[in-house]
Amino acid sequence: ATNFGIKEALNQLGIKAVNEGTSTGSNNFSNGDIIDSFSPVDGELIASVKSTTREDYEMAMKTATQAFKTWRLMPAPQRGEIVRQFGEKLRENKEALGKLVSYEMGKSYQEGLGEVQEMIDICDFAVGLSRQLHGLTMHSERPGHRMYEQYHPLGVVGIISAFNFPVAVWSWNTALAWICGDVCIWKPSEKTPICGVACQNIIAEVLRENNLPEGISCLINGDYKVGEFMTKDTRVPLISATGSTRMGKIVAKEVAGRLGKSLLELGGNNAIIVTPDADIKMTVIGAVFGAVGTAGQRCTSTRRLIIHESIYDKVKNAVADAYKQLRIGNPLDETNHVGPLIDKDAVKMYENALERVVEEGGKIVVDGGVLSGDGYESGCYVKPAIAEAENHFEIVQHETFAPVLYLIKYSGDVENAIEFQNGVAQGLSSAIMTNNLREAERFLSHAGSDCGIANVNIGTSGAEIGGAFGGEKETGGGRESGSDAWKIYMRRQTNTINYTTELPLAQGIKFDL
Numbered sequence: 001a002t003n004f005g006i007k008e009a010l011n012q013l014g015i016k017a018v019n020e021g022t023s024t025g026s027n028n029f030s031n032g033d034i035i036d037s038f039s040p041v042d043g044e045l046i047a048s049v050k051s052t053t054r055e056d057y058e059m060a061m062k063t064a065t066q067a068f069k070t071w072r073l074m075p076a077p078q079r080g081e082i083v084r085q086f087g088e089k090l091r092e093n094k095e096a097l098g099k100l101v102s103y104e105m106g107k108s109y110q111e112g113l114g115e116v117q118e119m120i121d122i123c124d125f126a127v128g129l130s131r132q133l134h135g136l137t138m139h140s141e142r143p144g145h146r147m148y149e150q151y152h153p154l155g156v157v158g159i160i161s162a163f164n165f166p167v168a169v170w171s172w173n174t175a176l177a178w179i180c181g182d183v184c185i186w187k188p189s190e191k192t193p194i195c196g197v198a199c200q201n202i203i204a205e206v207l208r209e210n211n212l213p214e215g216i217s218c219l220i221n222g223d224y225k226v227g228e229f230m231t232k233d234t235r236v237p238l239i240s241a242t243g244s245t246r247m248g249k250i251v252a253k254e255v256a257g258r259l260g261k262s263l264l265e266l267g268g269n270n271a272i273i274v275t276p277d278a279d280i281k282m283t284v285i286g287a288v289f290g291a292v293g294t295a296g297q298r299c300t301s302t303r304r305l306i307i308h309e310s311i312y313d314k315v316k317n318a319v320a321d322a323y324k325q326l327r328i329g330n331p332l333d334e335t336n337h338v339g340p341l342i343d344k345d346a347v348k349m350y351e352n353a354l355e356r357v358v359e360e361g362g363k364i365v366v367d368g369g370v371l372s373g374d375g376y377e378s379g380c381y382v383k384p385a386i387a388e389a390e391n392h393f394e395i396v397q398h399e400t401f402a403p404v405l406y407l408i409k410y411s412g413d414v415e416n417a418i419e420f421q422n423g424v425a426q427g428l429s430s431a432i433m434t435n436n437l438r439e440a441e442r443f444l445s446h447a448g449s450d451c452g453i454a455n456v457n458i459g460t461s462g463a464e465i466g467g468a469f470g471g472e473k474e475t476g477g478g479r480e481s482g483s484d485a486w487k488i489y490m491r492r493q494t495n496t497i498n499y500t501t502e503l504p505l506a507q508g509i510k511f512d513l
């Protein structure tokens with residue numbers, strides 16, 4: 001378990017054998033059952049965390065609420081300075097944290113580093129943003145009146161994140177929420193709790209060095225029941241949740257029931273359209289990375305290739321050939337491309353998808369299968385597979401979080417491909433490979449892709465933090481990270497000020513006393 005410098009990484013990140021909810025002595029508020037985190041890389045125990053009980057949660061909430069009172073009064077650019085320091089600490093810990101992400105989640109070390117880089121990038125973005133939390137000014141219809149809007153902090157933001165991006169998704173939310181003046185309570189996935197502890201240790205150090213209350217960032221541990229403490233809690237005005245559509249529907253209902261706000265990042269069923277004018281070389285790189293990167297466990301992973309019949313065989317063969325070069329194994333070994341799935345349940349879902357697609361009439365193009373033997377002892381390593389399928393197949397309509405790529409043939413116009421692309425319940429990411437301007441623009445038009453992300457001549461995954469990230473339909477409609485995604489972390493207030501000695505009413509209403 002300790003090969004590839006994992007022991008050193010854990011040491012550097014302050015991970016103990018058993019970890020509490022927060023990192024410093026002042027407010028350890030986890031006293032519940034132990035959650036052990038086993039690595040999908042080698043099946044070894046990494047470390048454990050104590051789960052958060054209802055009483056612990058109340059403590060966390062108290063700490064957070066208290067911290068909010070100080071934090072919201074600090075000028076936003078000063079909060080930005082704290083986020084800048086957090087980004088600096090992430091730079092210092094990039095290798096260690098990237099390694100832990102790789103070891104606990106199973107993605108390649110390069111992708112682990114990439115994830116930490118996304119955290120650093122969002123910190124930089126948030127620092128700049130801390131001087132740009134602009135509202136608009138309007139012209140009042142009344143003489144001697146001024147009207148403008150301000151954005152104020154919301155309060156305690158609840159973050160529920162998934163195993164597949166165990167650190168970055170938290171940071172997209174928290175870096176923005178912090179500069180907005182909010183404090184955060186984070187429940188990471190119970191499948192990757194140690195990544196949560198590592199992040200908490202890093203921010204806690206920054207807060208300590210600045211004599212700021214640790215409650216600005218709180219960590220709670222556990223499964224959906226612990227998440228429910230927050231979703232049901234009227235003291236949490238915003239819940240940002242990343243995960244399955246099933247989970248999102250429950251969270252949405254719960255939060256809407258108390259008229260709270262939710263930001264949902266749920267499942268994707270992302271496709272790349274490959275038209276007769278596509279650059280095949282670029283298509284292969286985009287499709288293969290999209291389908292097998294993070295072992296197909298990104299919400300932006302490429303699930304479907306919608307290929308024009310005139311180039312179908314050519315593309316199919318080129319992609320299948322590229323799959324032959326894939327090396328599957330320990331993701332910390334940089335010569336490997338594909339690591340393990342998160343756990344054996346995920347392996348079952350992967351196997352089920354391959355069975356189902358054949359049952360429904362699909363044809364396997366590149367064989368899948370679970371790997372065993374030397375280096376594969378955890379039982380979580382699978383072969384990326386490709387199947388020919390039809391868009392309406394039930395399994396194709398469903399998001400399987402694994403490296404299974406479906407090839408779908410279209411004929412005629414690009415409109416037909418767009419119809420397939422949009423013909424699923426999810427709406428996260430989409431792409432078209434074409435050098436034909438008309439096709440590209442149609443894909444991006446009002447009648448084009450219905451996804452939150454639509455790309456031309458790049459794949460579906462690997463979005464930059466500068467854009468708003470998220471999707472439509474069953475993906476949940478939320479947007480986080482770049483652009484104006486910050487607005488959801490604040491409450492908007494419209495202010496009208498009268499600087500005359502009269503009190504004229506709006507709409508010209510006369511009310512004489």
Ligand code: UN1
Nearest residue numbers: 165298299300461462463
């Ligand atoms: C996710 O899978 O939850 O676009 C997020 C990407 C990454 C983020 C994925 N920047 O693939």
